[in-house]
Amino acid sequence: MIYVSTGGFKSFNCIQSINELIKHDIHNIELSGGKYKINQIDQLKSEKSLITSLNLQVHNYFPPPEYPFVFNLASLNKDIATKSINHALQSIQLASSLKSKYYSFHAGFLLDPCVNELGKKIKKRSLYDRNQAKLKFIERVNKLAFEAEKANITILIENNVLSHNNFNQFEENILLMVDEPECNEIMNQLRNNVKMLIDVAHLKVSANSLNFDPISFLNKLNKWIYAYHLSENNGKKDSNEKIRLDSWFWPHLKKDLDYYSIEVYGEKPEELAKQRDLAQHMIYNSKY
Numbered sequence: 001m002i003y004v005s006t007g008g009f010k011s012f013n014c015i016q017s018i019n020e021l022i023k024h025d026i027h028n029i030e031l032s033g034g035k036y037k038i039n040q041i042d043q044l045k046s047e048k049s050l051i052t053s054l055n056l057q058v059h060n061y062f063p064p065p066e067y068p069f070v071f072n073l074a075s076l077n078k079d080i081a082t083k084s085i086n087h088a089l090q091s092i093q094l095a096s097s098l099k100s101k102y103y104s105f106h107a108g109f110l111l112d113p114c115v116n117e118l119g120k121k122i123k124k125r126s127l128y129d130r131n132q133a134k135l136k137f138i139e140r141v142n143k144l145a146f147e148a149e150k151a152n153i154t155i156l157i158e159n160n161v162l163s164h165n166n167f168n169q170f171e172e173n174i175l176l177m178v179d180e181p182e183c184n185e186i187m188n189q190l191r192n193n194v195k196m197l198i199d200v201a202h203l204k205v206s207a208n209s210l211n212f213d214p215i216s217f218l219n220k221l222n223k224w225i226y227a228y229h230l231s232e233n234n235g236k237k238d239s240n241e242k243i244r245l246d247s248w249f250w251p252h253l254k255k256d257l258d259y260y261s262i263e264v265y266g267e268k269p270e271e272l273a274k275q276r277d278l279a280q281h282m283i284y285n286s287k288y
Contacts, residue, residue, distance in 0.1 A: 001007060001028050001053065001258050001259065001260070001282050002028060002260050002261075002262065002276045002279050002283070003028045003029060003030040003055070003259065003260065003261040003272075004021060004026050004028065004029055004030065004031045004261070004262045004276055005031075005032050005056055005059070005262060005264075005267060006018070006021070006029060006031055006032050006033070007032035007033050007034075007059075007240075007263055008240065008263075008264065008265030008266060008267065008272075009034060010034065010035070011035060012034055013032050013034055013035045013037035013040060014040055014043075014044055014062070015039065015040075015043055015044065015047060016034055017031075017034055017048060018051075018054070018202065019277035021269055022051065022054075022163050023269065024269040024270050024272070024273045026272065026273055026276065027051075027053045027055060028055045029054065029055070029056055029057075029223060030056075030057045030058075030059050030183070030261045030263075031044075031057065031059060031062045031063075032059040032060060032061065032263075033057050033060075033061050033062060033064060034062070034064055035064065035199075036063075036064045036065065036066050040063050040064075041063055042258060044056075044063075044278065045097060045098070046173050048099075050097055056098045056100055057095070057100050057101075057102055057104070058091050058095040058100060058102075059104050059105070059261075060104060060105045060106055060158070061087075062091060062094075063090070063091070064169065065083075067221070069083050069084075069113045069114055069115065070103050070109075070114070070115055070153050071083075071084050071087060071105065071106070072084055072108055072112055072143060073088070073105070073108045073136075073137050073140045073144075074107075074108020074109060074110065074111050074128070074130075074133040074134065074136055074176055075108070075109070075112050075136075076128045076129075076132060076133060076136065077112055078143035080112050081136070081140070083143070084140075085140055086106060088103070088144050089098060089144065091103050091126075092144065092147060092148045092155075093151065095151075095152035095153050096152065096153055099257075100153070101153070101154060101202065101258070102153065102154050102155070102197075102226070102259060103148065103153050103154075103156070104155070104157070104158055104197045104227065105155075105156075105157065105158065105261075106157075106158045106175045107158065107159065107160045107175065107176045107177030107178075107186075108133060108134075108136075108137040108155050108175075108177075109131050109174065109176070110127040110128045110173050110175065110176070111125055111126075111127050111174060111218060113259050118247055119185060120176070120187050121161050121166060121228045122166050122170075123164045124169050124170060127170070127172075127220070133176065134182075134186065137186070138186060138189050138190065141155065141157070141189060141190055141194060142189075142191050142194075143191065145191040145194045146191065148193060150191045151178065153193075154193050154194075154226065155193060155194045155195070156194075156196060156197040156198055156226055156227050156259075157177060157187075157194065157195075157197065158196070158197045158198075158199055158202070158229065159177050159178065159179040159183065159196065159197075159198055159199055159202050159203060159206070160175035160176060160177055160178050160202065160206070161175075161199070161201070161202035161206055161238045161239065162174070162175055162178045162205065162206045162209045162210065162228060163205055163209065163236065163237045164205070164209055164235075164237065165236075165237065166191075167209040167210070169189055173210065177208045178210065179206070179210055179215065180212070180217045180220045182272055183217075183221055183224070184220065184221065187221075187224050191247035192236040194224065195223060195224050195225070195226035195227075196224040196225050196227075197226065197228065197259075198228050198229070199228070199229035199263070200214075200228060200229065200230060200231075200240075200247075200249040200253075201229065201230075201231040201232060201233050201238050201239075201240065201252075201263070202229075203217060203218075204233060204235055204248070204249075205233060205235060205236060205237060208236065209269065214248075214249075214283070215252055218249075218252050218253075219252075222255060225254055225257075226257060226259065227257060227260070227261070228253060228257070228259070228260050228261070229261050229263040230243050230247075230249075230260060230262055230263060230264075230279055231243060231262070231263045231264050231273070232247055240263055240264055240265035240266070242267065242276060243262070243270070243278060243279065244249055245266065245278070245282075249286070250282050250283075253283060255284065256285055259277060262275045262276055262279060262281060
């Protein structure tokens with residue numbers, strides 16, 4: 001199934017985003033970010049019950065909290081860690097109530113960025129110890145997975161993106177689960193209902209920053225991959241540009257999954273519908 005992310009509608013709340021996409025015959029929607037709205041969960045459940053054609057997936061920083069923070073399950077800051085765990089628990093229950101199969105979120109960071117640094121150059125600062133942050137991340141994900149299993153939800157961890165600017169700024173990898181060895185290391189220590197969502201745009205940028213082969217990454221992590229985020233960029237930063245007929249990743253995607261999401265920003269819904277149709281053709285009707 002091809003979904004379209006609401007992540008590009010930053011000035012809309014979830015109901016506004018859904019209604020805008022439905023106008024253009026987009027009914028498979030990945031809920032991601034957006035503006036906080038009072039009683040948003042109750043209104044969302046009502047919307048789902050009224051529009052039976054809606055298929056919804058819950059991703060990362062959704063539902064958006066009233067007071068923004070940077071979601072980080074590897075944080076060694078107790079306040080950030082608690083907020084992140086509570087957010088994930090809420091999102092798991094929301095996914096279950098919406099009859100979704102998955103809840104997906106980003107892998108952890110070795111620092112706690114400010115809200116206004118996300119997607120941009122992060123100011124240089126001291127980092128958490130990688131091993132300590134990794135252990136905390138694994139411990140917390142396993143606890144969340146235990147709760148998710150009771151709700152019949154599969155957790156998906158999204159590979160992080162290490163931009164050219166942030167790699168140059170810190171001169172090292174400041175994120176978890178960017179390359180294949182660490183993804184495999186962590187996934188092998190997680191519960192069976194934890195899999196991966198591979199963002200091919202993140203992968204393109206990270207592979208350029210750390211000089212590894214993105215195709216080898218996909219092949220070696222194949223057994224963990226249950227979903228994809230699809231967008232394009234220049235290989236230096238995650239800019240959420242439109243996918244193309246000649247995008248690098250088409251021959252290397254698994255073609256039998258039920259979760260592919262168009263994560264293209266800055267485009268009108270009618271263009272997002274065309275992007276969905278392109279993905280539909282390339283994944284389900286292509287000769288690859």
